[in-house]
Amino acid sequence: MESSRTAATSTNGTEKSRRRNTDYLQIDPSSTFINNTGRGFAEELPENFLDTISPHPITPSASTSSATSATEEPATSSAPQLASLAPMSMSSEQPSSSFSSASLLSSSYETIKNEPEDYRFSGSTAGLLSPLHVDSRRRESHDFNTSPYIKEEEDLDGSHLLMGGIRPDTPTNDRSTDLGSISSLLNEDHHTNTIGQSPSPRSTFGSDPTPMIQRQLIKNEDGVSPGSMGFSKNHQGYQKPRNGDRMEYEKAPYQRSLLNQALSSVISTPTISSSNIPTPPSAHIAQPRRIYSTQDSNDPLNAEIGDDIYIDTKDLCKRIAFELKNHSIPQAIFAERILCRSQGTLSDLLRNPKPWNKLKSGRETFRRMYNWVAQPLATRLAILDMKTEDVNRASGMSPPTPAQNVRTHSFRRSTSDHDGPVSKRPRLVFTDIQKRTLQAIFKETQRPSREMQQTIAEHLRLDLSTVANFFMNARRRSRLGGNIDEPTPFQQMAEMYKEGAIATSNHSAEQREMIERGFGVSIPGPSHSGELLNGDSHEDDEELDELNDSELAYEEDVEIGDEEEEDEEQANGDILPTPKVEELEEKTVIKEEAPDDGEYGATKLAAN
DNA sequence: TCCGAGTCAATATT
DNA sequence: AATATTGACTCGGA
Numbered sequence: 001m002e003s004s005r006t007a008a009t010s011t012n013g014t015e016k017s018r019r020r021n022t023d024y025l026q027i028d029p030s031s032t033f034i035n036n037t038g039r040g041f042a043e044e045l046p047e048n049f050l051d052t053i054s055p056h057p058i059t060p061s062a063s064t065s066s067a068t069s070a071t072e073e074p075a076t077s078s079a080p081q082l083a084s085l086a087p088m089s090m091s092s093e094q095p096s097s098s099f100s101s102a103s104l105l106s107s108s109y110e111t112i113k114n115e116p117e118d119y120r121f122s123g124s125t126a127g128l129l130s131p132l133h134v135d136s137r138r139r140e141s142h143d144f145n146t147s148p149y150i151k152e153e154e155d156l157d158g159s160h161l162l163m164g165g166i167r168p169d170t171p172t173n174d175r176s177t178d179l180g181s182i183s184s185l186l187n188e189d190h191h192t193n194t195i196g197q198s199p200s201p202r203s204t205f206g207s208d209p210t211p212m213i214q215r216q217l218i219k220n221e222d223g224v225s226p227g228s229m230g231f232s233k234n235h236q237g238y239q240k241p242r243n244g245d246r247m248e249y250e251k252a253p254y255q256r257s258l259l260n261q262a263l264s265s266v267i268s269t270p271t272i273s274s275s276n277i278p279t280p281p282s283a284h285i286a287q288p289r290r291i292y293s294t295q296d297s298n299d300p301l302n303a304e305i306g307d308d309i310y311i312d313t314k315d316l317c318k319r320i321a322f323e324l325k326n327h328s329i330p331q332a333i334f335a336e337r338i339l340c341r342s343q344g345t346l347s348d349l350l351r352n353p354k355p356w357n358k359l360k361s362g363r364e365t366f367r368r369m370y371n372w373v374a375q376p377l378a379t380r381l382a383i384l385d386m387k388t389e390d391v392n393r394a395s396g397m398s399p400p401t402p403a404q405n406v407r408t409h410s411f412r413r414s415t416s417d418h419d420g421p422v423s424k425r426p427r428l429v430f431t432d433i434q435k436r437t438l439q440a441i442f443k444e445t446q447r448p449s450r451e452m453q454q455t456i457a458e459h460l461r462l463d464l465s466t467v468a469n470f471f472m473n474a475r476r477r478s479r480l481g482g483n484i485d486e487p488t489p490f491q492q493m494a495e496m497y498k499e500g501a502i503a504t505s506n507h508s509a510e511q512r513e514m515i516e517r518g519f520g521v522s523i524p525g526p527s528h529s530g531e532l533l534n535g536d537s538h539e540d541d542e543e544l545d546e547l548n549d550s551e552l553a554y555e556e557d558v559e560i561g562d563e564e565e566e567d568e569e570q571a572n573g574d575i576l577p578t579p580k581v582e583e584l585e586e587k588t589v590i591k592e593e594a595p596d597d598g599e600y601g602a603t604k605l606a607a608n
Numbered sequence: 609t610c611c612g613a614g615t616c617a618a619t620a621t622t
Numbered sequence: 623a624a625t626a627t628t629g630a631c632t633c634g635g636a
Contacts, residue, residue, distance in 0.1 A: 330624060345615055347626055354613095361633090362614055427618050428629060450610095468610095469630055476612065477628085 303371050313353035313366050320369050321350055329384065337384055339368050352480045430470075434460045438467070442474045 324334055335346035349365065359366065372380055430438065437460060441448065448456065448471060457467040 331626095332624075341614090342616055343624085344617065344619095344626075344628085347624095348615085348628090351626075360613060365614085429619075430629085466629075472611070473629070476614095 303367070311356045311366055311370055313356050313359075316366060316370055316373070317350045317353045319373055323373060323380070327381065333384065338372050339365055341365060354480065428466065430462075434462060438470050438474075442471060442478075446475050446478070447471065 320334075323329070324331060330343075331346045331350075332343035335341045335343045339346060341349075345365075353366070354362065356363070356366070372383065375383065438456070441456060445452070453467045453471070454464055456462075457464045460467070
């Protein structure tokens with residue numbers, strides 16, 4: 001824990017941290033309203049309410065940390081950083097920019113393809129298993145299989161070689177362009193991010209040993225029937241587990257046992273370990289959503305991983321993304337069946353994996369991912385299927401063992417029917433103004449005092465708890481270092497897949513171009529920036545109007561009709577507007593949003 | 609009580 | 623239809 005805390009702390013003041021925050025902030029605004037918002041923002045804010053809110057002195061200490069900061073804990077002992085592994089060795093093969101991934105991918109893809117056939121691994125490091133790799137030295141560089149997500153401390157040195165592949169991070173900058181100016185602000189740091197550097201914590205054992213689990217896995221591998229699962233490039237979707245597949249199992253006894261285990265775990269669900277059982281929220285079907293239990297020790301996916309092992313979560317996530325993509329396994333399915341987590345959680349984890357050494361209870365989830373990929377292909381798919389089917393079968397009874405927090409209760413709202421089916425949790429969505437204001441404040445003060453929060457809440461007409469949640473979430477998320485500039489795993493996989501699948505051989509100019517564009521330095525990113533920035537006036541106008549209205553509302557405070565106080569807001573204050581706030585905001589706005597377009601910025605300024 | 613971690617799960621985007 | 627985002631809930635520590 002402390003680590004986290006520390007990190008947080010350190011983060012506060014730092015520039016970097018700021019940037020990160022910025023990043024964080026920036027992201028959302030993106031959506032549609034950039035223009036408008038940008039413009040309106042300054043104006044909108046309740047005038048100075050910030051003033052009132054005295055910016056709290058954040059921990060002064062912060063400053064120091066710099067780059068390394070967050071992640072690092074570093075130094076500590078020597079840990080040789082696993083650094084994540086991988087400082088990517090860039091594979092030379094690809095011309096493409098930084099992203100070696102492509103190469104990787106392809107290689108990986110192939111590997112996978114062959115999986116079944118290969119016995120090469122048979123030895124110890126089983127192919128699939130590889131993640132476990134026992135012998136680090138042997139691993140080859142980019143192969144997913146080989147690449148160890150896990151590293152033993154020893155490896156460190158060599159590890160980079162090994163891992164090679166996958167990490168796209170390198171290219172950081174590239175994407176910056178995408179985001180446009182904004183990104184420029186942001187970028188920097190992270191890419192490398194956290195993940196990478198992890199010093200491995202513990203033990204240095206060296207040698208070691210494959211954890212038991214791993215051994216088991218390895219065994220499985222052997223069992224895998226070679227040709228059987230041939231992974232056709234086309235993958236067999238998890239969904240279609242045909243008989244044939246099942247047959248395969250037959251061939252591998254060991255696997256079978258595993259499967260059975262898994263199955264049993266699924267089915268039997270006797271254990272209701274977790275206290276809270278998620279009641280089916282919705283009345284409809286009591287569908288067993290999460291059915292498996294993460295606590296079942298028999299479940300291979302719950303196999304423990306030795307302390308001496310360090311899992312490279314980032315690479316693991318890439319691998320997972322690859323697998324999902326390749327086999328057309330929806331995140332939701334994988335998340336729920338294998339990880340016992342929601343789709344959103346999986347998506348988030350995949351996008352922002354925390355370094356292993358910083359994980360607390362969250363390791364369990366990664367452990368499951370790891371154990372899943374470590375299984376032979378057939379088994380991997382089988383487990384998915386099984387769970388599915390069996391689960392359904394068992395549905396009635398299985399009490400899921402969700403992760404720790406299941407939300408049972410509903411909200412105050414629906415007074416009406418109690419239990420019923422579901423009171424849907426109304427979800428609050430900040431208005432543009434609220435969001436922007438909060439973000440602007442966050443930039444200045446990540447940890448506003450209670451009073452300040454209260455003031456903010458009043459001005460924005462939000463509950464204190466909401467404001468508090470905002471800051472808490474913002475702090476946490478900004479800390480993650482997003483890989484904003486990186487394509488999403490999904491995207492990455494898609495690219496890879498494309499390349500790999502497509503032609504390996506002929507990378508036509510087009511593809512190449514694509515790659516370069518995608519990962520290369522310039523060129524605006526596909527998704528947002530461009531569109532957003534461009535203004536579409538019409539819409540903008542509308543939004544503007546709205547914004548203005550709201551502003552007015554704020555300024556005048558309660559005057560406007562809506563004022564209502566459903567919330568417990570009190571009439572607020574009358575804080576006079578102070579330039580300060582506005583300035584702040586302006587700056588923010590300008591910087592973030594429309595760096596380029598001078599117009600807006602100018603306008604705003606002028607206005608003020 | 610307050611915070612951070614880990615998630616959920618409703619929404620938004622793609 | 624799938625994936626990404628995100629406000630809020632639940633836990634465990636301090």
